Amino acid sequence: MTIQIRHLDSAQPDFKQRLETLLAFEASTDEAIEKSVAAILHDVKHRGDAAVLEYTNKFDRIPGGAASMAAFDVPQAELQAALRALPAAQRVALETAAERIRIFHERQKEELRGFTYTEPDGTVLGQKITPLDRVGIYVPGGKAAYPSSVLMNAVPAKVAGVAEIIMVVPTPDGVKNQMVLAAAAIAGVTRVITIGGAQAVGALAYGTATIAPVDKIVGPGNAYVAAAKRRVFGTVGIDMIAGPSEILVLCDGTTDPDWVAMDLFSQAEHDELAQAIMLCPDADYIAKVEASIHKLLPTMPRAGTIRTSMTDRGALVKVRDMQEACDIANAIAAEHLEISAEDPQQWADRIRHAGAMFLGRFSSESLGDYCCGPNHVLPTSRTARFSSPLGVYDFQKRSSVIFVSEAGAQTLGKVAAELAYGEGLQAHARSAELRLRPAA
Amino acid sequence: MTIQIRHLDSAQPDFKQRLETLLAFEASTDEAIEKSVAAILHDVKHRGDAAVLEYTNKFDRIPGGAASMAAFDVPQAELQAALRALPAAQRVALETAAERIRIFHERQKEELRGFTYTEPDGTVLGQKITPLDRVGIYVPGGKAAYPSSVLMNAVPAKVAGVAEIIMVVPTPDGVKNQMVLAAAAIAGVTRVITIGGAQAVGALAYGTATIAPVDKIVGPGNAYVAAAKRRVFGTVGIDMIAGPSEILVLCDGTTDPDWVAMDLFSQAEHDELAQAIMLCPDADYIAKVEASIHKLLPTMPRAGTIRTSMTDRGALVKVRDMQEACDIANAIAAEHLEISAEDPQQWADRIRHAGAMFLGRFSSESLGDYCCGPNHVLPTSRTARFSSPLGVYDFQKRSSVIFVSEAGAQTLGKVAAELAYGEGLQAHARSAELRLRPAA
Structure with a gap:
């Protein structure tokens, strides 16, 4: 087997252009995938579990066909059993990795504590950090099923303090990857559901009778999953499309x-x-x-x-x-x-x-x-x-906190009213002026 | 003028449904706008300045028509002149606001300093924080031209340490908003260009002969601007579509x-x-x-x-x-x-x-x-x-830093190899194993 490797030299007069060409990568949009994903999402949004069940039985070729969504829930006991059944060396390796990932991400959490400061007139300003309530983690099934990705996505959410971590993982032909289930057990995933594709993304984003809607969906997937994530962005948060x-x-x-x-x-x-x-x-x-x-x-x-x-x-x-x-x-x-x-x-x-x-x-x-x-x-x-590694900060958000004292409202109100009138927003100006004490 | 206000009561049996209906807001996608924006972006990407010039002359009805892109550059002297010409109360109000915004955002910057820690075997792990190199700020023109938005978008970028802040603002009929220019002067914007619409978004994202491509585009705009920002997302970062x-x-x-x-x-x-x-x-x-x-x-x-x-x-x-x-x-x-x-x-x-x-x-x-x-x-x-106010953190990003000592490579290498073999990624495993010292 031979291999031809490209050689470049920065001294070449057209080096910059050659490098640009080498790096160029345009993710092409497949119209057929886009249409298919739009239809699946619409169906899941309107028919809920019934749609998810049908698509999953069909696309994942579930043997015999599942009769209800309950069939896709993996009980915690099964996750724990998968962990116990791992070869000892694999289990130790997974647990060591999880612990090291946790320690690093705890440092991220420590860094972002929020702040508050009080001004001389008693006005208090600050920033409050809170975790997301519920997140969905997409884990690919089949040959690209990576337990390390389960850890890398779930552990930061856990460290952030996310109360519910819902993991979806398709099981083509009904085959479950035991190392993936074991990783979910180690990472402390709240619930594992063996569904995948655009239908799983739709179920997480919109919610169904059996699946509560999440606030953000993270994790890698195929072109259908990526297209679905782009489409539900705004309804929920998503990570970068890799x-x-x-x-x-x-x-x-x-x-x-x-x-x-x-x-x-x-x-x-x-x-x-x-x-x-x-x-x-x-x-x-x-x-x-x-x-x-x-x-x-x-x-x-x-x-x-x-x-x-x-x-x-x-x-x-x-x-x-x-x-x-x-x-x-x-x-x-x-x-x-x-x-x-x-x-x-x-x-x-x-x-x-x-x-x-x-x-x-x-x-x-x-x-x-x-x-x-x-x-x-x-x-x-x-x-x-312009963007960062996935981290604890992806599972947290900030709220500004503003407490204006009566004294503060006197100085800030005049500034705000001046600018609001300048922008033609009179209700803004009046709202500030109502807080001004009448001149003595 | 009468006004009819909706009354709800949380004791109503269907209150939850009523509230959902009240809150429901689906941003509709306008196919005509999507097609128009796609065409403009394609044109700007391939014809650069020539396309931007044509669209700007046409859409913004530039009197007489500008002959070249140079006509759209607002010299720093003009920004400073706009600031000097402001009524004193307005200038003081803008400067007071800018200073208070700066102080709050400095606190955000202080919070995020990055970190580094050394393990007993000499392995060093950390996170480095760096500003974006160059950002674009979109400022709407016409009636919704808000100087306060200039401050709110530009000051955090400045505090983050962004070297170049390029502001675009359309000037319909060639009319410049002096308070917006003054705000740009106060905020320390690097360059102001009087272009707008999808053509301005395209110019910032792809770059042209006269405009260097930026790393992120922030700021509000109309439906064309929002559609254009969605489309260039990935090539550059964007803020949320509001x-x-x-x-x-x-x-x-x-x-x-x-x-x-x-x-x-x-x-x-x-x-x-x-x-x-x-x-x-x-x-x-x-x-x-x-x-x-x-x-x-x-x-x-x-x-x-x-x-x-x-x-x-x-x-x-x-x-x-x-x-x-x-x-x-x-x-x-x-x-x-x-x-x-x-x-x-x-x-x-x-x-x-x-x-x-x-x-x-x-x-x-x-x-x-x-x-x-x-x-x-x-x-x-x-x-x-799941998301946060615009802040200094939107103009910064993180890089992980990993220095593994020779001793560290011995323990980490075994863990990594075990997991890599488990995932069927043999080159990963071998790459870790090559760093292992031969057993004595």
């Missing part, structure tokens, strides 16, 4: 080339659209990484996916120096950024945009994907320019 | 009824779709507020809008007690919640969902709209269940 996963490795040429090659593979094996790029100032080292790629590819069970992804969307990029590598990294705003270098902090300090930064040669992305603690749900497709 | 504005007043019957009536008006005067609701346990007091409404309405310059809004979407609701009022308020999750009562804090403590809370009878919403300090851009249409 694009293909990406890794950008900045390397100064001091890391074992096999390690870097395998890090690139670990992204490429996800998906044929995944993107793995290395930036390095050392041409000899780039050649070594390429040799490692050729050597290691045949040993990979998912070699086909890796080869397609690396060929279509991967690149090895020669840069002038690490400083330039950082500038390019800021333009790319990668989901995962490895800085595999001596003294990585000096380069990290120059990075303004990245979903997660992995510093030093021991910090492979795969460690972060599972168990370092920070979330693995990260902004893709350059959205790290 | 629905009609709402106020919910919880009153224990101790506030001057004229004050409450005027507070309801101050919401109703915005828009015929605005919603003003009062909850109160005291039937006599409700009658007094209704009398105030009838008495005060004829004195209002915007009486027509107020009457339509109050008739179509307003309500006076009799509740059992203040405790029940708080429960209903949590279900409504209002944009603006006034708790006009003795000892308002006891009720505020029971509120989980509201955009902003105004406590005590002197805290009219209008004071908060202009100059208390907290933001007046708030979640509407029950989205306060």
Whole structure:
């Protein structure tokens, strides 16, 4: 099996254009999917459980066909049984990961406590932080069923103090993924329902007789799920619609080339659209990484996916120096950024945009994907320019708190009235003026 | 001029259904607007400045027609001149408001500093906070041109540390709103461009030869602007798409009824779709507020809008007690919640969902709209269940930082490999295992 890797050099006169072309990814909208999803959501909104039951029996090929929604509820005892039945090593690994994720996310919660301050005239201003009441977590079924995603989505909600965490996970052909159920048990999910697709998103957003409507839906899914989430946005909150996963490795040429090659593979094996790029100032080292790629590819069970992804969307990029590598990294705003270098902090300090930064040669992305603690749900497709990893803050919101004292109303009222008249909003002005004491 | 106000009573058997009907608001999608916006965005993306120039000359009826984009740039000197030309009272009011907004938002910035912690094996985990590089602020032109919105959108971006704040504001018939320009000067906007509509949103999102692409677009606009923002979401960040504005007043019957009536008006005067609701346990007091409404309405310059809004979407609701009022308020999750009562804090403590809370009878919403300090851009249409006021945090994002020590890689690597094999992601597992020291 051969692999053709794209080489770029920042010294090329058309480098910027080449890089743009490499990064370009336009999520295409499939009209057939859009129409189908719109119809399913409308049906679920109006027929509720009956619609969800029909779609689930049909799309997930439930053996025999479930007679009622009750058949899709997974009792807590079944979750606990799945956890007990796991091989010991797997259970310990899941529990260790969950605990580390919890600890990191507790730090996020500590940071956001709200505040209050009192002005000399007794006016009090502040910001109150509250958790969402009820959230839905979508977990894909079938081959892309990832217990680690259950932890990464549910643990932050739990830490935020969300009272009810409703997880939906389709079970094609009625087959349940035991590791996913075990992860739900560890994460403290309130309720697991084995439904999926646009019908599950609709049920969570609008509610049915058996499913209470949630305030926000998070978690990855296929094109139908993504389209459904976009459509219910506004009725409920949603997380970002994720694009293909990406890794950008900045390397100064001091890391074992096999390690870097395998890090690139670990992204490429996800998906044929995944993107793995290395930036390095050392041409000899780039050649070594390429040799490692050729050597290691045949040993990979998912070699086909890796080869397609690396060929279509991967690149090895020669840069002038690490400083330039950082500038390019800021333009790319990668989901995962490895800085595999001596003294990585000096380069990290120059990075303004990245979903997660992995510093030093021991910090492979795969460690972060599972168990370092920070979330693995990260902004893709350059959205790290303006968005953040999934976190506790996604399950909290703020309310402003304003208590104006009688004295405060005297000064603030005049300012507000002046501006309100300037904007032609007289009731605003009068509302402020009514609170003014009559002049003595 | 008469006004018919809806009365509800929480003791009615169908109260819950009546309340749902009252609150129901479905933002309809206008297919003609969608198609028009899609075409404009496509055109701006591909023809850049030429398209923006044409649309602006046409839609904004620029007298004589501008010859180039340069004509739409408002020099900083013109902003400063607008500020100097303001009546002194207006200038002081704007500057006072801006300073108070800045102080409140500095508190938001202080709260979010990022964190870092080191584990016993030397592994370091953390979260880095960075501002967005460049943001676009949309300011409506014409009759709904609000200088206060310039402050509320630009000041948080400035406090966050955004390097470039690009404001777009259409000038129908070439008329510039001097108070809006003055507000831009006070807020420290980097650049003001007198373009608007979907073409301005497209220019900010995709960039043109004369306008650098931004990372996020915030600010209110008409249906075309809202449709355009939805469409460019993903390419750039956007704030929430706002629905009609709402106020919910919880009153224990101790506030001057004229004050409450005027507070309801101050919401109703915005828009015929605005919603003003009062909850109160005291039937006599409700009658007094209704009398105030009838008495005060004829004195209002915007009486027509107020009457339509109050008739179509307003309500006076009799509740059992203040405790029940708080429960209903949590279900409504209002944009603006006034708790006009003795000892308002006891009720505020029971509120989980509201955009902003105004406590005590002197805290009219209008004071908060202009100059208390907290933001007046708030979640509407029950989205306060899951979203927050506009704030400094909307102009910042987080990056996870992961430095795994060699020792840390030994323990974390085994956990990650176990889970990666469980998920069938062998390159992930191998990437972790390569960092393990060979067993002695």
